[in-house]
Amino acid sequence: MKAYKNLQEFIEVLEKEGELCRISTEVSAELEITEITDRVCKLQGPALFFEKVKGHKIPVVTNLFGSYKRIFLTFGVKSLDELASELIEFMEIKQAEGFLEKLKLVPKLLKAKNVFPKLVEKAPCQEIVWKGEKVDLYKFPILKCWPKDGGPFITLPCVITKDPETGVRNIGMYRMQVFSKNTTGMHWQIHKVGAKHYRKAEKLGQKLPVAVAIGPDPAVIYSATAPLPEDIDELLLAGFLRGKPVELVKCLTVPLEVPAESQIVLEGYVEPYERALEGPFGDHTGYYTPPDYYPVFKVTCITMRKDAIYPATIVGKPPQEDCFLGKVTERLFLPLIKKILPEVIDINLPWEGVFHNLAFVSIDKRYPGHAFKVASALWGLGQMMFTKIIVVFDKEVDVQNISEALFYMSGNVDPERDIMVVKGPVDALDHASPKPAFGSKMCIDATRKWKEEGYQREWPEEAVMSPEVKSKIDKIWKKLKIEELLKRR
Numbered sequence: 001m002k003a004y005k006n007l008q009e010f011i012e013v014l015e016k017e018g019e020l021c022r023i024s025t026e027v028s029a030e031l032e033i034t035e036i037t038d039r040v041c042k043l044q045g046p047a048l049f050f051e052k053v054k055g056h057k058i059p060v061v062t063n064l065f066g067s068y069k070r071i072f073l074t075f076g077v078k079s080l081d082e083l084a085s086e087l088i089e090f091m092e093i094k095q096a097e098g099f100l101e102k103l104k105l106v107p108k109l110l111k112a113k114n115v116f117p118k119l120v121e122k123a124p125c126q127e128i129v130w131k132g133e134k135v136d137l138y139k140f141p142i143l144k145c146w147p148k149d150g151g152p153f154i155t156l157p158c159v160i161t162k163d164p165e166t167g168v169r170n171i172g173m174y175r176m177q178v179f180s181k182n183t184t185g186m187h188w189q190i191h192k193v194g195a196k197h198y199r200k201a202e203k204l205g206q207k208l209p210v211a212v213a214i215g216p217d218p219a220v221i222y223s224a225t226a227p228l229p230e231d232i233d234e235l236l237l238a239g240f241l242r243g244k245p246v247e248l249v250k251c252l253t254v255p256l257e258v259p260a261e262s263q264i265v266l267e268g269y270v271e272p273y274e275r276a277l278e279g280p281f282g283d284h285t286g287y288y289t290p291p292d293y294y295p296v297f298k299v300t301c302i303t304m305r306k307d308a309i310y311p312a313t314i315v316g317k318p319p320q321e322d323c324f325l326g327k328v329t330e331r332l333f334l335p336l337i338k339k340i341l342p343e344v345i346d347i348n349l350p351w352e353g354v355f356h357n358l359a360f361v362s363i364d365k366r367y368p369g370h371a372f373k374v375a376s377a378l379w380g381l382g383q384m385m386f387t388k389i390i391v392v393f394d395k396e397v398d399v400q401n402i403s404e405a406l407f408y409m410s411g412n413v414d415p416e417r418d419i420m421v422v423k424g425p426v427d428a429l430d431h432a433s434p435k436p437a438f439g440s441k442m443c444i445d446a447t448r449k450w451k452e453e454g455y456q457r458e459w460p461e462e463a464v465m466s467p468e469v470k471s472k473i474d475k476i477w478k479k480l481k482i483e484e485l486l487k488r489r
């Protein structure tokens with residue numbers, strides 16, 4: 001667990017660890033920062049701190065999370081599975097019986113205290129205040145990412161809303177296209193919680209207050225991307241991940257609170273039933289998402305730190321920074337999925353599948369049709385509903401090894417018997433489905449087939465070497481000098 005006070009502190013650590021490159025050459029926020037960041041992402045290179053952005057005083061930082069080392073630094077862990085097991089252990093606080101058991105619970109209960117955000121009076125993110133006519137989004141180095149994008153987009157915003165009926169807070173990362181000096185698009189897709197709050201507000205005939213935190217501390221940034229159940233405040237996850245409460249301050253013009261250490265905060269509201277054409281946008285999928293109608297965010301007030309940095313991300317053909325954020329979710333949510341589906345051994349969402357297109361799942365198969373049951377259950381779990389292709393393997397298959405997974409997928413499948421196609425919601429960004437957000441999904445059952453599944457032959461034995469011969473060859477392996485030759489090649 002690691003609690004960074006703010007982005008500045010995180011950036012300092014990245015620099016010390018050789019994970020940040022300062023760029024002093026002047027570059028443009030229009031396309032040039034994308035081109036540099038894209039090249040660096042493809043090399044799994046450092047975070048980039050652009051000191052001189054043409055026409056702007058505020059520096060830009062990109063690729064903050066684009067390597068496993070930076071992800072580990074974000075959370076102060078050596079592996080993501082370590083983080084996941086801490087989360088599961090924390091969630092398993094149960095009734096302790098004896099005195100000793102109660103004593104053991106104390107550290108966990110202290111952690112529980114850290115989970116809840118804390119309200120403060122004064123906040124760095126309100127050092128500078130622009131209201132009314134002074135509000136001007138063009139003062140910020142907001143990136144136009146790809147040549148055919150509809151304009152500049154805020155790409156790393158933490159969008160804060162409250163359920164108009166229950167008051168439960170949500171933070172989601174939804175890109176925002178700048179339409180004018182005080183309006184933007186609000187790209188919460190129909191399946192997302194921000195959109196649900198907005199629908200409720202529309203039904204009540206109310207405008208929905210919105211606050212956008214740009215550049216809170218790294219745990220809050222990640223939490224805004226996490227697919228938490230609908231009525232869980234992302235700040236609880238952030239508090240857990242930091243091991244310290246997130247400090248919040250009241251907004252100046254809307255009834256919401258924002259992380260006090262944010263770089264920039266946009267306050268405003270979204271009017272009921274107002275839509276504007278948003279896009280195109282070069283998206284996570286590597287394709288442009290075509291223009292579509294989305295709500296309009298009206299900015300009533302901008303507050304910021306005196307030393308504000310503008311953080312941004314680039315999305316596009318993988319690998320990009322979002323691949324690493326996706327891997328955090330894959331690892332963190334696996335133990336939670338296992339609580340519901342204990343037969344699941346491991347899950348890999350390969351980068352090439354851009355979160356939603358492809359999942360490799362290994363299971364402890366116990367009955368005929370088990371693979372289809374697991375796929376159906378996964379499609380019923382939150383944002384896993386978007387997964388276009390789920391390939392299910394036996395527990396022995398290492399799904400993190402893509403080559404191994406493809407070997408079993410291609411060899412073990414009789415397409416007529418082993419493919420199940422279903423209809424349902426698909427990701428709003430999916431460009432292949434005949435209709436937006438509605439299409440089909442496929443499960444490929446790549447497990448060994450059983451007689452009960454209609455396989456009437458003997459499943460063949462895999463050709464593997466005997467352990468005795470393996471260990472004999474291990475002993476003489478060095479003497480054969482094959483590795484020396486390999487190294488010289």
Ligand SMILES: Cc1cc2nc3c(=O)[nH]c(=O)nc-3n(C[C@H](O)[C@H](O)[C@H](O)COP(=O)(O)O)c2cc1C
Nearest residue numbers: 171172173174175187188189192193194225226227
């Ligand atoms: C860089 C980045 C940009 C994203 N942009 C959007 C977006 O524009 N619209 C959207 O609905 N989801 C977007 N997402 C995905 C959501 O942040 C994600 O589904 C999150 O869980 C939504 O939160 P919610 O469940 O509270 O709605 C983006 C994710 C990342 C990492």
